[in-house]
Amino acid sequence: xxxxxxxSPSLSVQEGRISILNCDYTNSMFDYFLWYKKYPAEGxxxxxxxxxxxxxxxxxxxxxxxxxxxxxxSLHIVPSQPGDSAVYFCAASAxxxxxxxxxxxxxxxxxxxxx
Amino acid sequence: xxxxxxxxxxxxxxxxxxxxxxxxxxxxxxxxxxxxxTLGQGPEFLTYFQNEAQLEKSRLLSDRFSAERPxxxxxxxxxxxxxxxxxxxxxxxxxxxxxxxxTDTQYFGPGTRLxxx
Numbered sequence: 191x192x193x194x195x196x197x198s199p200s201l202s203v204q205e206g207r208i209s210i211l212n213c214d215y216t217n218s219m220f221d222y223f224l225w226y227k228k229y230p231a232e233g234x235x236x237x238x239x240x241x242x243x244x245x246x247x248x249x250x251x252x253x254x255x256x257x258x259x260x261x262x263x264s265l266h267i268v269p270s271q272p273g274d275s276a277v278y279f280c281a282a283s284a285x286x287x288x289x290x291x292x293x294x295x296x297x298x299x300x301x302x303x304x305x
Numbered sequence: 306x307x308x309x310x311x312x313x314x315x316x317x318x319x320x321x322x323x324x325x326x327x328x329x330x331x332x333x334x335x336x337x338x339x340x341x342x343t344l345g346q347g348p349e350f351l352t353y354f355q356n357e358a359q360l361e362k363s364r365l366l367s368d369r370f371s372a373e374r375p376x377x378x379x380x381x382x383x384x385x386x387x388x389x390x391x392x393x394x395x396x397x398x399x400x401x402x403x404x405x406x407x408t409d410t411q412y413f414g415p416g417t418r419l420x421x422x
Contacts, residue, residue, distance in 0.1 A: 194347070224410065233309070233396055233413035234348065279347050291361060292338070293411060295347030 193217045194282050196296035203303050209267040211299050213280030216261065220282040224293065225254060225265045228277045237278075238265070270303045277301070307331060309414035311397050317420045318387055325383045326417045330399030337380050338411055339372055340396040341365065348396055354380060355402065387421045394418050 195214045203209045211225075221242040226234035240247040240254045240263070247254050253266045267274055277300050281293040310329045318324050330337050336355050340348035351370070352362045356377040366372075369387075374380040384391055395418075398411040 226413075231415070233311075233398075233415045236410050236412060239410060281347075291353065292350035292363070293340075293348070295349070297345065297347050 191216075192297070193220075194280055194294045194296040196278075196280055196299050198299050199297070200300040200302070203270045203301065205272055205303055205305050206269045209265075209270045209274065209301055209303065211265040211267075211278050211280075211301065213263045213265075213296055214261055215263075215282050215294075217282070217284060217294070218261070219284040220294070222283045223254070223256060223263050224281045224283075225252075226279045226281060226295075227274075228279060228298070234279055267301075270301075272303050272305060275301055275303050309397055309399050309412055311395075311414040311417050313417060314415060315418050315420075317422065319422050320387060320389060322387055323383065323385045324387060324419065325381055326395055326397075326419075328380045328382070328397030328399075328414060330378070330380070330397070331401075331412060334399035334401045334412075335377070336400045336402055336411075337374055338398040338400075339380070339382050340398065342394040342396060342416070343392075351382075384419075387419075389421045392419055392421045 224239040225237040228234045238249050238252045240256050256263045277298040279298045280296040312327045338353040339351040342348045350363050351366050352372050354374040369385045372382045394416045396416045398413045400411045
């Protein structure tokens with residue numbers, strides 16, 4: 191069963207606007223969340239992460255929000271650029287003690303940013 | 306380039322043959338992970354090592370699969386008697402976990418695409 195869900199397989203946004211990618215999870219033991227970006231024929235590239243003790247983390251154009259009560263997180267990209275077009279994966283870890291073990295991934299959302 | 310490297314990048318084999326993939330992690334990273342990704346899915350965890358110790362294995366890792374990290378540096382993933390269902394992208398990732406713990410981030414290699422005919 192899918193413990194991390196990305197219900198939107200695709201998202202299309204105009205350049206300069208905000209992209210919002212969503213992710214839901216079912217396992218209440220998850221305490222660390224990450225977003226990866228993936229281009230075709232390449233491995234996933236780490237973007238940003240957030241610990242369950244926070245509700246927001248920001249890095250340049252990328253901000254991740256975590257709503258633990260709703261078991262929901264989102265990635266905001268502002269402003270969106272054509273180079274952001276890629277598949278975005280949400281991932282979560284259930285390890286305690288603040289060390290990571292296995293990651294559980296969603297199925298990804300294909301973001302297309304058009305000029 | 307000091308990132309995670311994987312070889313080969315592509316492998317085509319016939320059903321029933323054995324294949325072996327290699328992963329070289331980022332230098333000094335003590336954790337190494339293997340994942341598998343099929344079309345339309347996110348990466349699925351297979352196994353991971355801390356130094357040379359294999360700490361966890363997924364149920365996906367059948368007895369035809371074996372992974373090693375003999376000296377705590379590079380790792381190999383072998384699939385024996387390949388089946389068409391083994392066709393996938395095999396991803397390797399590495400991370401650094403300090404003695405005091407702390408959150409770590411997994412950095413992925415480019416993957417090895419396996420096609421079983």
